Amino acid sequence: MMESCANIQEHLGAWLDGELAPVVGERVELHLKQCPLCLGEKGRIERINSTLKNTLAAEAANIPFAPFWAGVHARIVEERSWQVRVVDWFRLTLTPPRLAWAIPAVILLLLGVLSLERFVPGLGFGQTNLASVESIDGHGMNVALLRESQTKTTIIWLFEDHEAETESTPEPASADPAF
Amino acid sequence: MELAEWDLVRKCQNGDxxxxEELSAKYYRRVFMAVLGVLNHRDDAMDVAQEAFYRAFKSIKRFEGGSSFYTWLYRIAMNLAIDFQRRRKRNGTELTENFDDAMFAQGEMGSDPYREVRDRELGGRLRAAIDGLTPDHKAVIVxxxxEGLSYKDIGRIVGCSEGTVMSRLHYARKKLQEKLGSDL
Structure with a gap:
């Protein structure tokens, strides 16, 4: 007994797409040999597929790659953050052969900058934290200014045998030590 | 996935x-065709296809090779096209072009001019008929x-089961046959 056309047409598309189980596929094939109606249906599905493919392919054939890629490339470049671009630049620039001269060059540059202090004092590259004594004054009370940093200054009063000095010198010491 | 292609993908993952560009040159026409099939508008299709490639490049580090590269790329492109189409419908800015004219403009008749003219006319009507389908139905039929993709691959691309692909295809073909009637 021949299977109903409605049942076959339900599976016709999947059969054409090669997606039916072999057992069902055989039933469809058998039916098509005997049924011109379903054979016509098969032709219509094939026509839809081929016409759609040809229409779209004809459209796509007119699209050259260069302008298409230009659009994609513009989006990629626009979106990339500066960090990514810097990393990319380093990746492309610092290839092994270039690194061979770049590393010694950087070391030389650093040494040069650090030695500038010798020729141009006050640049600040060679500053240390050593303390310095800046002044020692007289008038009976000697004072030393100990500068340990730019913000810390210690005043040191230096007394030398104060009692003996008073006995031998009748005049009192000046109240305003000069700095 | 073929070795050369996987090699290119790995290079892309390292920012190359x-x-x-090589991968894009290989697939841009096919992606454009698929997107054009859904959107039925050349400029929009160009824009969406370019956006798809841009997004593919942006997220290629996440591609692990579980499926073929083009399936993965199609998935991005079709999702974008379907979203675009839905947005366009919501905004009421439905756009179509006269592809009959566009196809005629390509000139050059083949060996059977009568058949070619008939095919072109049918192509135009088919595109118009497809435009009446939902984006999901358009995607599967296109x-x-x-591409002649398997139902499994189509399911991966549009995010549904093989059974759903089969039923969507059946429905879409029925609808197209109804609309085109005796033209087929």
């Missing part, structure tokens, strides 16, 4: 734009027609 040249390798991505992917099947232009």
């Amino acid at each position: 734009l040249g390798a991505f 992917l099947r027609a232009i």
